[in-house]
Amino acid sequence: MGHLNNRRILLAVCGGIAAYKSAELVRKLQDSGAEVRVIMTRGAQEFITPLTLQALSGHTVHHSLLDEEAERGMGHIELARWADLMLVAPATADCIARLAAGRADDLLTTVALATAAPMLLAPAMNQQMWKDLATQDNLATLATRGIHFAGPDSGEQACGDIGPGRMLDPMAIVEHAASLFESGALAGQRVVITAGPTREPLDPVRYISNHSSGKMGYALARAAIDAGASVQLVSGPVAIPVPERADCRSVTTAQEMLDVCMELVEHCDIFIGCAAVADYRPLIESEQKIKKSSEEMSLKLTRNPDVLATVAGHAAKPFSVGFAAETENLREHALGKLERKGLSMIVANDVSDSSIGFNSENNAALLLWRDANGNGELDVEQCSKDVLAGIVIAQIAKLRQV
Template identity: 85%
Template sequence: MGHLNNRRVLLAVCGGIAAYKSAELVRKLQDAGAEVRVIMTRGAQEFITPLTLQALSGHPVHHSLLDEEAERGMGHIELARWADLVVVAPATADCMARLAAGRADDLLTTVALATAAPMLLAPAMNQQMWKDSATQSNLATLTERGINIAGPDSGEQACGDIGPGRMLDPELIAEEAASLFESGVLAGQRVVITAGPTQEPLDPVRYISNHSSGKMGYALARAAIEAGAHVDLVSGPVALTAPDRVQLHRVTTAKEMLDACMNLVNDCDIFIGCAAVADYRPVTAAEQKIKKSEEEMSLQLVRNPDVLAQITNCSPKPFSVGFAAETEKLREHAIGKLERKNLDMIVANDVSDSSIGFNSENNAALLLWQNADGDGELNIEQCSKDVLASMVVAQISAIQQRKR
């Protein structure tokens, strides 16, 4: 079964009596986890108001080919790039003919040509119009191009005729849309991921930190999104762009990271502690820059709160994954951390190897887990951090399935 979690669906509404069903379709798509934006043709606005679909979708309705409100005024290109899927419902006979001909003289047809996203059409028209050879020829052309068709249904029509041509029920259209995407192994789950370093201030210009780039945590966020999860990313200071569709929470210190995580843990199904949290912080941070004076300076440190341990002490405890960045005795130290912190799984890597250490694009890891069926182990050879992230997500899902 496919999923629409975190998918971006662009719904195009054409001018037919079935346009009133588009309001329900917006809701069905949203209920399935999709973000929905709407295009309306001029004819569609005669059947249902843009304000209705704007209120339901939470976004302005698009209808102009050159949108002055859009960045650079190129609204059709922005929408084409934004969409993961374009759904045309209702797709009238005229719309199908224009799409088959490759027209690009309104917003809908232009987006259809400019997008790389799959398309799903839900035809709706009089039964004789549907049966007409011209419509059937257009249908064949569209399907040959890889455009997906949902329906039409058969039954009594608004004009009084009986036969094929009714738009499929919105719930069934939403199911057809979901089927175009692979099932997400974490579909519907809420995942909190920590990433990057923390910085513990000495004074207004200096701090204690580490070499973590945040790349592994951000890769995990992307992998979890692709697996259908809702992702909150609690990130220390990094020079990275937040992954698309992730809820980003920026923090600086270990205390700020703990506070952010504790605010999210109650709604969390999975917690992945990938951040390199500073173990210690200065007892006090100077209000002004510390000036160079003596030959030696002593710095008193105090232990930071253990973010991962506090999460695993929560009740109920989310499925908890930790990371162990080690320079020696990789397996031994990882097992100790797995047991000591009551983790469900740990990802251990050797940061002394510069090819897979901090700031590198690649990684290798030893995955260890514990469950009722006995402990498990998986050694992952060097690969990109995105590939490793996908394998970690897959292993989390596999362990969850066994626990069920």
């Protein structure tokens, strides 16, 4: 069974009595982890209001091909590009005929031609309309083009007839939609990832920080999303874009990072501490800029909270993965950190090597873990951070299944 977590579903609603089921369908898709946007035909708006589906989906409902505001940005093309799946439910006999003919005279048919996403139709019509040779020919034409179908069901219809043509139950349609995607190794898992550096202020213009770029943490977020997880990214200050479909919380200091992580840990299955959190912060933060007054300056520091150890030791106890950036005795220091902080797994890398250290596009790592069979390890040779992220996520998924 595939999954809809993080999937973008473009739901097109046609004008039929089954349109009332589209409200429940939106909810069921969202409950399965999908993001939903809605297109409505003119006929659909006679059965259910755009406001209803807008409130349920959380997005503006699209219904006009010639919407001046939307088309300033080529709105129908953006919708077509946005979708991972175009789902037409209910798909009326008229809509099916127009799709088979390749029409592009309203928003639904235009987006259908413009999208490269797979398309799933949930037919809904009178039983005789379903049986009609014209409808069956249109269905056969669409099937040869790779269009998928969910239903119809058979039973009593709104008109009083009994036979095939009823739109499937919304949950059955959701299951059909999910079956079109491959199952992810972390499908349905809730993952919190910390990334980037923290900055500990000395005064209003200066701070203590480190060279972390956030690239590894952001690569892990992308890999986890690709594996089907819902990702909360807790990021220090970086200069790279947030991965699509990640929910990002921006922080600055170690304390801020800890506060956000503790908010999220109660609903977290997997925690990956990839951020380079400052171990110390100035004991006193000056309210004014510190002026240059002598050849030397003494700075008193105090320990920062340990974000990773605090989360790993929480009563909710997510599967906790840490990173160890070392300059010597890589394996020894990483094993110590694994045991000391009560982690499930640790990823150790040698930051003294400039080709794989901070700000590099590449990395190499030693993965160490504890499971029911004892300790295990995997040595990953130099590769891109995206490749390494995929290996780390795959190993986490494997350990989670043991």
